[in-house]
Amino acid sequence: MAKKKKKISSEEKLSADDLGIVKKKTITKKKTSKKSSSKKTTTKKKTTKKTTKKKTTKKTKKKTTKKVIKKTDFIQSSCNVGLVGHVDHGKTTLVKALSGTWTEKYSDEINRGITIKLGYAEAAIDQCPNCNLIIAESVANNLRKSKKDQKGMCPNCGTKLNFKRRISFVDAPGHEILMATMLSGASLMDGALLLIAANEECPQPQTREHLAALGIAKIENIIIIQNKIDAVGKERAIEHYNQIKDFVKGTIAENAPIIPTSAIFNSNIDLISEKIEEIIPSPDLDHDSEFLFNIARSFDVNKPGSEIEKINGGVIGGSIITGTISVGEEIEIRPGFRSKEGKYSTIITTVESIYEGRNSLNSAKPGGLIAIGTKLDPSLTRSDQLIGNVAGIPGTLPDVQYSVEIEAHLLKEVLGAEEEIAVTPIIKNELIMIVVGTSLSAGVVEKIGKKNTITLKLKRPICALDGSIVAISRRIKNRFRLIGYGYLIS
Template identity: 30%
Template sequence: MPVIMGTAGHIDHGKTTLIKALTGIDCDRLAEEKKRGITIELGFAFMDLPGGARLGVIDVPGHERFVKNMVAGAAGIDFVMLVIAADEGVMPQTREHLDICTLLGVETGLVALTKTDMVDADWLAMVTDDVRAGLAGTFLADAPLFPVSSHTGTGLPELRAALAALAAGFAPRRRSDLARLPIDRVFTLKGHGTVVTGTLIAGAFRLGEDVQLYPTDTRSKIRGLQSHGETVEESPAGRRTAVNLAGLEVEDIERGEVLARPGTLFPDTVWEVELACLASAPRAIKHRTEVHFHHGTRELLARVHLLDREKLEPGQTAVCQMRFPEPLAGVYGDRVVVRSGAPLRTMAGGRVLSPMGRKIKRFDEAAAPVLAAMATATGADLVALQLSRAGAEGLGFSRLMTLTDLESKALDKALTTLCDKGGAALVDRDGKEGRHFVHGEVLAALSKSLADFMAAYHAREPLKLGISRSELASTWGKALSPKLFHFVIERQLRAGVFATGQDVLRLAGHKVSLASDQAKLRGILLDAYQKGGLTPPNVKDILEPLNLTFKEAQPVYKVLMDEGRIVKAQEGMYFCAEAIATLTEKVRAYYAAGATDMGPAEFRELTGLSRKFLIALLEYLDKEKVTVRVGDKRQLRKK
């Protein structure tokens, strides 16, 4: 797998000269850099290793004014070569660069003690001891140290061999399928058009792929790929990569943007970060302090919102929220650096816990353990935490990838494990962001909430058999997505908690509860319509002897219709459902015997009914799609 080495060290300690001596490549490409003799922008080179592999090299500026460019370069490196001049020893930017590498999670490297041709042996021995003392307690405390001279070549073979061995034995952890390239250069190449460069920190880019610039929605296609000066069909993670973008001008792109595939990153203005304040920081970081925030190749102002304290003291670590004036795209586990404003100095750094933060009240005791767990959780546990925080909104597969930093195969396995154990559920197979999942406890809470809602509804409406899906969606389910609403309903039906019938939903054990007088009325009405058959009595004739109005009796009529005992043919005209079913069969038999149509006369002959009921029943059969009217006749409606 490709490996990237970065330089670090104070200005004028010979970083660029050493890289040229090792690789033959001059990383100072700007006229101003050559004129002033200092590195301003990032420089890039490569070193061929035994066996045909190549070590990518990023040369960073050492001047304090260009530390932001140093951070942009260090964000993509695997190990560091700390360069210290033998004639000066450890200097301010030596320490700051080392702090930045530590904050960015760099854990491996070596030390090159340059300009040894300018000092004698006693001085070199003293400086070596000072350097060892200065590196005590850092990740380079036990790193090999190589005295070299870029001018005489002294020590270069040994340094070159050590770099080759370090690169050969290094196994960087990179994802294979979420391609991201933080852009550090944008320029026009004659005959090709707009080109961006950066270190591909994850995934792989292929020729012809569709890509997007984040945080904007600018789309393009990869027209050409180069890595270490060679044209390639594919560039994997860990490579310095130049991408020729189709249809874009230089002014369409900004350094600091991230090139990735469309729909794979989700920029936000609030991030949650595990922030560590350097023990060497001159002061604490107070709540709402404005800072310079570095992520990848991007620098922007941000405010630190401390959640459990008023200030973060030097040497302390805490989970906080970073709030930005514009959206920023990142992934769980990304490393960040925070620098103070005046004077500019590296103060803190840490890890992204969520690049899509959620509103959290300060000193919220319930939120604290969740945030703490996010800092240490891995695999399925981390997936479960992120799903739990998402609540009823749930998370799509693409969004889960950015919130967990898991490979797609590992994420698939974690989700399968969770779903099998009831810790999560797949609620939508074709969501906008891929398969969509909701946490198991969230679903359990929704199921209970729905059951409680239904119980309250039945208590409030004892004469109704249930509630329609549309009414339920506009009341209890109005805050849910249609897919989640449907999922919860079907889940309750499968579990036997709900029952359905007559186009309504109800609790499985619910039965219409009639008061004694209403129960008596139900019996009277049902008896009247059963006896009436296809010639039922008028509503008025039934209710007047009982001193009831239709408005008073209407709830009982509704119960009988919900139960399927009577049907309403037209306003004020009801029939026994059994009689209607018998009539429907008789009509179907009429057509089955060879008749092609039926008029009022034929219907009267078939049923013996008067016009009063005849027309109402013909229209009812049309409405129920048994027959269809064609002119003055009815034909059997075909399926």
Template identity: 30%
Template sequence: MTDTYFTIGMAGHIDHGKTTLTKALTNVDTDRLKEEKERGISIELGYAPLKTENGAHVSIVDVPGHERFIRQMIAGVAGIDLVVLVVAADEGVMPQTEEHLEILQFLGIEQCIVAITKIDRVDEVMLELVTEDIRERLEGTIFDGAPYVLVDSVSGKGIEELKKTIFNQLKNVKFRDAYGSFRLPIDQVFTVQGQGTVVRGTIYEGVVQKGSQLTLLPKGHKVKARQLQVHHEEQEQARAGQRTAINLGGVDKDEISRGDVLVASDHFLVTDTIDVALQLINETFSPIKQRAPVKVHVGTSEVMGKIVFFDRNELEQTNEEVLCQIRLDEEVVVRRGDRFILRRPTPVETLGGGWVIQPRGGKYRFGEETITMLQEMKEGTPDDLVEDVLAKQILLDVKQLIQQTSLDEGLLRETVAKGITEERIVEVSAGKYSLSKTFIKLKDEVLERLHAYHEEFPMRIGMSKAELVQTFSSAYPKPFIEYTLDKLAELNEVRKAEQYMALGNFEPHLPKQWKTRMEGIITAIEKDGVQVKKWEEYTGGTPIPKADISEMTAYLLHTKQAYRFMEDTLVHRSAVEAAVAKLQAETEVEFGLKEAKDTLDLSRKYLIPFLELLDQLGVTTRAQDKRRWAEKDGR
């Protein structure tokens, strides 16, 4: 158990001896407030180190037992690994004992030791009755079979046996993850003269170093860990499972509240809507109506919200787990798997508890479809969680995946790498991922869209890439669309031509409906050679719609079957090639206007546009009043 850190909670009814027992174990009085001394009860959380001889580092949390301080109690036990349930021998199980038991189970605390205190006040018969009463109460619960220790905190009887039992039980506790991202839910905030703002809490996961730059959520303040203490001893670092005080720089006490969370990375979500698996208390209560106000305790936060059901309009006591959603009035910091307690604000009572399925819930429809979805999400493996998130969000980076799935970074990266190897996940760009099936879906949609576009506009060389991207931009992120188009081009399923995209096997062609008439127009301009008429004289009077005439014009120009000759005329490519061949045969490398006119027998109306077209095509180059053949010039 070397280099392991644990937190133990003392729970139970008021005045059953939790604080006295803590002092007997640690020699520390955890009643530190004046009011606590005067009233003889614990109001705030008290902490003390339990010295061990086997390398474990243990903190004991003395949580308030009075029902008025239940919030502090929940905040205190939220981070514990083992609970010592304290029951006074002269009173037995009391109301607060019952409520603490419910809360402990809902928070997922599995290890328990029963400490029966004040044994000097009762005889053997009473002690047997109290012990049997506790056994009956724990029967059927997660604490059934927990070890019992009889103690008298004043005389010290049973204290060493309790320590030994604690150390034995801790061997069965899975210590907290020190390799995840640092997270510390704050349960105490105060100032120290000459030091400034100090926060306390139990580190849920990860490691914090002195001097670390941290973020205070949900407000987003950037702060610095100027000093770390564990049980009043300054440390260079603190780890998961340790009760830690951090002196913060960059923030005032008034800017921090119990329930805020210190983190060292951007792997954590701030959310006001959580999907949850809820287990109710094992006793009758007034039904909870749809959207009824509830009080949620998660981590060290206490937040009001509304409960939303998807398979009922009213919730009565049931032993079945209920899948539902809580919409909070304030933002909290949670991850998948975090435990919570649900209480009714009026009349104040504990209703149940459970765990967070999805830290950022959505707007779902009422009905079995949503319940099925939540059930699948609840039972999901890491692979399922990643695929479920990517199915909804399409394209996410590592940070966003960690936020959405609550997987730690190491496991997340392993899961993604496995998904890529198995061709379930694709890396769209450096560190950004999507599902292969989403790529296939968009690929099919792109091919279908291009096919439809070619059917509608067969004479166009393709669809504008910008228009194609815009077509899918409402359903897919732009980088994912770009990735899909690039992949389709690599596979030769689509072809890029300038700013246009077409199917790989597509060639622009005349539409079947007007093919014969259009071929007639094309034949007519080819027959007229260079001395063509205005374009509208060829196209006018035909039944071909103007829109299709415009399409045909663009088609001839894009496919280079014709060239723009004058503003209102087109000349066929074959006519240009024939005239060029004739002119080249009759002239030297350099020629003038008169030589061209004599050779081609053209009027200036046609000759000047023709020679300018040759310049545009790069067939000739002009130097003052002469032109040179580019091909002959290069020989």
């Protein structure tokens, strides 16, 4: 989700540079003309002004045309593809190879070399009308024989590629302490690429945990990427492939294709984009129901020291679940803002802008990941303060819940731990962490009911629909580990 850049018109640029220079020259010539009484100076002065005016009109017209094309020609993404797997197995590098975008943008991520926040990128999927090759646009451009060759051409036969659809990528963190962030990202995914590095034994702890999370989120369209094959020999690659087959047997990914790749060397990346089109179709999207938006990010796009009159409102990012939204419409955000007293207040604001990546939209529908610029004070949205909230048309959102009842289903073993740990039943007064959509909360078990139901008193309220999928985690050795899933009853 790109930052909203300040736009400077051509007239402003000229008044700061070209017009200033012209003015200075004119004054100099005027003084000379007084002494010499030359008519030549007057002629030059008029010519200079006329030329400057012509340049200004031409540049302004060009800027306006570009803006209109940008808004009318862009087609919104229709599918969200997640990248999951153990830390340092190459998820962010693969996103870069498929889309041309490096999703690690924050200083902590760059310094540590790992994904900490959910990363977003978009890619156009194209098809060759001649040889029927299906390939991501960025991948096709990377396969050009020479940088001088025209972009957007088929790398096989040189025919102009036709646009097929646009997809968004959700780059989920792989570190064990960021499992809650990964679970939030899973709620936005329509399909997933499960990355497993060939230079490590399979499965690693978070490989197992992330695959289970995909099962909980009911994400069945999965492609397994056997990455980093450049780091091992042929025999080890075959041995590792067999480890993957044994690992996924009996799971949701048992029949998933396995593609050996080297993301860093762009090896077999073209096969991945082809398989995405085959395995992960765009889902049937609900455009007619009430607008419902899961907030997965929130931030302040203003630079320090910005002038007050030029400050942009706070931005919320995520995915539309149902309905549509347009610039100028009013939205409500729940549970909302937490005061110093610990109370939550619903927020009402207006949509000022809508973006997918760097592309401005007048309205947005389900599918893809978008950023919504609002009239909110940016102090309310900075540093992801509104993660876990939902947005909708005022008066249409579910009630804010401080206590919830969950139909719980526990796993046999704790996921994500190095050793095997059996999952014991949930007990009264136990602290449990839950993730519902993009919302994360912890609660104390107040009641154990019949038919696997538990009642939690939440420390942070949630706003979610009945029947929503809930991921359940328990604190084990100073880490919250995934122990089960459930469905929200009330």
